[in-house]
Amino acid sequence: MRSRLAAVTAVTALVLGTSAACGSSDSSSDAGAGTIHVLVYGDAGNKVEKQIVETFNKTSKVKAVLDTVPGADYQQKLQTVINSSRAPDVFFNWGGGSIQPFVKADLLLPLDDFIAKDPGLKDNFLPSVFNSAVIDGKAYGVPMRGTQPVLLFHNKKVLADAGLTPPKTWDELVAATKALKAKGVTPISLGGGDQWPTMMWFEYLYDRIAGPGLFQKALGGDREAWASEDSRKALDTLKQLVDSGAFGSTYDSVKFTDGGSPALVAKGKAAFELMGSWYYSTQQDANPDFAKSGLGYSAFPSLSGGKGDPADVVGNTNNFYSVLKKTKHPEAAAAFLKLMYSEDFVKAQLAIGNLPTTTNTLDHLDLSASPGYSKDQYQLVKAAPSFQLSWDQAYPPSAMTPMHTAVQQFFDGRLDADGFIKAMQALPTS
Amino acid sequence: MTSLATSRGAAGRAARRTRPGAGATRPGFVWALPAAVFFLLFALTPLLLVVVLSFTSWDGIGEPRFNGLDNWTALIHDPVMLQSIWTTLLLTVLGVVTQTPVSILLGVWAAGRQRNRAVLSAIYFVPLLLSATAVSVVWRAVLDPNFGVPAELTWLFGDGNLLGTRSGAIGVLTFVGVWQFTPLHALIYQGGARAIPQVLYQAAAVDGAGRVRQFFHITLPQLRNTVITSMILMVVGGLTTFDTVLILTQGGPGNDTTVTAYYMYQKAFKGFDFGVGSAIALVLVVVATLISLVVVRVSGYDKMRGTTEGL
Numbered sequence: 103m104r105s106r107l108a109a110v111t112a113v114t115a116l117v118l119g120t121s122a123a124c125g126s127s128d129s130s131s132d133a134g135a136g137t138i139h140v141l142v143y144g145d146a147g148n149k150v151e152k153q154i155v156e157t158f159n160k161t162s163k164v165k166a167v168l169d170t171v172p173g174a175d176y177q178q179k180l181q182t183v184i185n186s187s188r189a190p191d192v193f194f195n196w197g198g199g200s201i202q203p204f205v206k207a208d209l210l211l212p213l214d215d216f217i218a219k220d221p222g223l224k225d226n227f228l229p230s231v232f233n234s235a236v237i238d239g240k241a242y243g244v245p246m247r248g249t250q251p252v253l254l255f256h257n258k259k260v261l262a263d264a265g266l267t268p269p270k271t272w273d274e275l276v277a278a279t280k281a282l283k284a285k286g287v288t289p290i291s292l293g294g295g296d297q298w299p300t301m302m303w304f305e306y307l308y309d310r311i312a313g314p315g316l317f318q319k320a321l322g323g324d325r326e327a328w329a330s331e332d333s334r335k336a337l338d339t340l341k342q343l344v345d346s347g348a349f350g351s352t353y354d355s356v357k358f359t360d361g362g363s364p365a366l367v368a369k370g371k372a373a374f375e376l377m378g379s380w381y382y383s384t385q386q387d388a389n390p391d392f393a394k395s396g397l398g399y400s401a402f403p404s405l406s407g408g409k410g411d412p413a414d415v416v417g418n419t420n421n422f423y424s425v426l427k428k429t430k431h432p433e434a435a436a437a438f439l440k441l442m443y444s445e446d447f448v449k450a451q452l453a454i455g456n457l458p459t460t461t462n463t464l465d466h467l468d469l470s471a472s473p474g475y476s477k478d479q480y481q482l483v484k485a486a487p488s489f490q491l492s493w494d495q496a497y498p499p500s501a502m503t504p505m506h507t508a509v510q511q512f513f514d515g516r517l518d519a520d521g522f523i524k525a526m527q528a529l530p531t532s
Numbered sequence: 533m534t535s536l537a538t539s540r541g542a543a544g545r546a547a548r549r550t551r552p553g554a555g556a557t558r559p560g561f562v563w564a565l566p567a568a569v570f571f572l573l574f575a576l577t578p579l580l581l582v583v584v585l586s587f588t589s590w591d592g593i594g595e596p597r598f599n600g601l602d603n604w605t606a607l608i609h610d611p612v613m614l615q616s617i618w619t620t621l622l623l624t625v626l627g628v629v630t631q632t633p634v635s636i637l638l639g640v641w642a643a644g645r646q647r648n649r650a651v652l653s654a655i656y657f658v659p660l661l662l663s664a665t666a667v668s669v670v671w672r673a674v675l676d677p678n679f680g681v682p683a684e685l686t687w688l689f690g691d692g693n694l695l696g697t698r699s700g701a702i703g704v705l706t707f708v709g710v711w712q713f714t715p716l717h718a719l720i721y722q723g724g725a726r727a728i729p730q731v732l733y734q735a736a737a738v739d740g741a742g743r744v745r746q747f748f749h750i751t752l753p754q755l756r757n758t759v760i761t762s763m764i765l766m767v768v769g770g771l772t773t774f775d776t777v778l779i780l781t782q783g784g785p786g787n788d789t790t791v792t793a794y795y796m797y798q799k800a801f802k803g804f805d806f807g808v809g810s811a812i813a814l815v816l817v818v819v820a821t822l823i824s825l826v827v828v829r830v831s832g833y834d835k836m837r838g839t840t841e842g843l
Contacts, residue, residue: 181592181804203804207593295695295784352677354696354785360669362676371678500591500803511786514696 135163138431138438141180141190143421144170147247150450154441164434166192177499184209184426191429192438197235197243197422198496204424205237211425212240216436223436226443230489231459234419234496243422244439248456249483250378252302252417258398260287260373268400272310272339275374275403279348282373288350291372293358297506298494300353300513302376303340305416305493306402311336313409314488321496325527332409337512337519339405344513354514361388368392376402378417379479382472383455399475401482415482416490420459452476459483501529579817585810592804603811612787612795613812617819619702620791624770626706627713631766632759635714639721640751653722660715668779671708698788701781705789708776713769717762724758725751760831767827771820792816 142151148170155166169190171179176194183189184204195201204210217224224232227245235243256268261278264285269275279289293299308317312332320327327333343349350372356362358377361384366372368389375381385393404412423442425435441447443460451458452469457476464484470476483489494502508525511517517525561568586603590596607613642653659667674680675694682692694700732750741749774793777783783790783798790798793816800809 178801185593203591203593209593295782297782297784351691352693352696355675355677355693355700357672360672362678366678500805503798503802507784507786510784514785516786 135165136431136434137165137167138191138429138434139167139169140423140438141169141171141183141193143176143194144172147454147456149454150447150456151246153450154447157444157446158438158441162434162437164431166434166438189426189428191431192423192425192435194246195235195243195422195424196491196495197419198237198491199498199501200495201235201242201422201424202237202498205242209427210242211427211429211432211435212242213244213425213439214240216432216439217241220436220440222443223439226460226462228459228461228484230483230486231419234489234491235422235424243424244442245420245459246423246442247421247458248451249420249459249479250380250418250457251415251479251483251486251489252306252376252378252402253381253399253479253482254374254376254402255367255381255397255399256374257367257370257372257392258396260370261398264373266373268398269403270400272403272405276343276346276348278373279343279346283347287370288366288372289348289374290350291356291363291366291375292349292353293356293363294349294353294510294513295355295357295362296359297510298492299358299363299377301493301506301509302378302416303343304336304509305490306376307336307340307405308333309414309416309488309490310402310405310410310412311339311408313411314414314490317490317493317496320526321531323531328523328526333523334519337522341512341519344515349513354510364388368396379457382475399478411487413482413485414488414490415486417492418495419489419491498530501531504529582810582813585806586814588807590806592806596807599807603807606808607811607815612790613792613815615787616790616792616795617815619789620771620773620793620816620819623702623705623709623773623789623791624767626702627709627770628763628766630706630710631714631717632763634710635717635762636721636752636755636759638714638718640725640747640755642718642722643725653718657715657719659712660719662712664712664775665779667708667712668776671704671711672780675704695781696785698785701785701789704780705773705776708780709770709773712776713766717766720762720765721755721758724755728754760827763831764824764827767823768820771816771823792819 140151140155142148148168151168151170155168158166177200180193180195184193185207189209201210213223223244224241228249231245231249232241235241235245254268260282261267264278264281264287266278266281269278282289292303305317312330312335316327316330316332353363356366358364363372363375364377364381364384365388367375368385377384382393382397382399385397401412401415423439425432425439429435443462445462445466448458448460448463448466449469452463452466453471455471457463457470457479463480464477467473467476467480490496494505497505504525508517508522511525512519512522585596587598587600588596589599589602638656642649642656672695675682675692677683677689677692677694680692682689682694686692694704728751732754733746736746736750772793773791774797777789777791777794778797781789783794792812796809796812796816799805799812803809
């Protein structure tokens, strides 16, 4: 009996002791110099983020703590935590529409004061990238990973066998698809089952035909932009390509994400695929031999008579760090952001295959695993008058599903141009 | 022998008149308290919160803001909502129609005590152990139009655009449902078939009934309650189908396989519109409840009688 009592007492003491210990450790970390919590998307890229946090903590009195959330759950977790007492001080995002609801809810700190004190926070980044986290004229994010422009990839051998070269103009692309089709090759591989790869074709055609302004107007709330003549022309051009069989007939049963569409290109069953720059590493993982010698790429073709600059690109401009308004340590956050253009940061990102978008990236491109590829991409992004953020990232999250559905239905012929325009006009904007 | 049979018959009739257990005192409510509290906390409370949320506009960031009937009027005018209900019902009906015959046959066959049947049944029940996610991923790969089975069997699949058309996608979802859920229902039928008294078959054999006749005149009628149980499970499972849609079709092509549960997920967890998401969830609750009530009424599940009465 006595021993049992002793055991109960011991357990009680233990429980109280640990809970007390928890409490005290919490308060001690909040007291003193304090901490800033940095919330990031959990994946292989965290290696660099960890390293940067360590670098920061070596000199700073306020310590940074890195919190990672497994990728698939990131957006949901962020949404639930951002307006709670457990909100981070600094967090990872995709710029544009991904932070717009937070800006609207007045949760984010405009970085203009930081930039006024240290102009490098803006000037050391490529403007076309930096601008995708500018909302209503105020900067809300600093680029913190690599840029991912969308390129037109191809199988070199398939093109050579058909006597073709990578197309520089839209007409050349159309002619190439006809020649390839005649040879029994699917001209363009498309992971339509994922829906967003289909959207990339819209992004580029709208840019080439109407220029970047049309989409910006539409995003700003001008729904008539979708019904404009340029918009119809872009849809018409795209429809002709789809109807000519350039994408084959089974694209909606194929996905990029499960390796279906890249395998088509790697195995020579298809010639082209329009995809973000991560395509190179996708092929490297799945088909290393093909990535090494058979994979080619070019910028999206120009379109004669179009208003868009042929040098424009679309894609994921970069990922960004944004700062919460209620952070207790804005100076520490500013100091942390400054590391995003440091040499250490650039070198570390290049080493893991990312292409940072700082102005000093060019000096270190030799460190990249594939310097030629990195250099081409960097020049492309640097020279781009406009870098359009992917449509589904530019719009608020609630627009994503209806937008994906609309692009797929237009390719399927379930929506005609009028139907597509109506669907886009119904999207929620800011 | 004859006297034994009559006495058993008399006992059966007597039991029917008095209803077994009718005279016994029922246990007090206290016994049900843990279950009731659990139900209240984890079923009723969330349901009530969802009702409240369905009258608000909430993106998960700020405070929910009441917006009256806005979500509901939006849903009524939303063509996708109505279509999603039809798609859900269609998939449910297809599921019941395809899974029931296969599981009955398989279950009755597996009820035999032969060794080879035991071994084969064990293999048939393997899909039951696999997660829906794994099942869906595997079938996506198998049905790939360029590298999967359709590429080899073009005479059967045409160009293999199975997941790119409405009929194809619904066909795939139904087929994967059969593959995935038949084992569970076959297991239920196996139990049901083993519970059928052998006397009936012996008597039928004496009367000269063959296997087919025995199946239709003894096995099927005796399995009536099992059929109802399994069917209700299928209906409930069909109405809440989500995981296979998420992985196989993502509601596509277009909205063609957007079932109601998936539509709710799209609105609430991809679009962060929890108000509309809650309203869709409630519609699903109402539709599922109505259908369950109808099934219970029509099948007589509520006053279920033993099939061995009179034996």
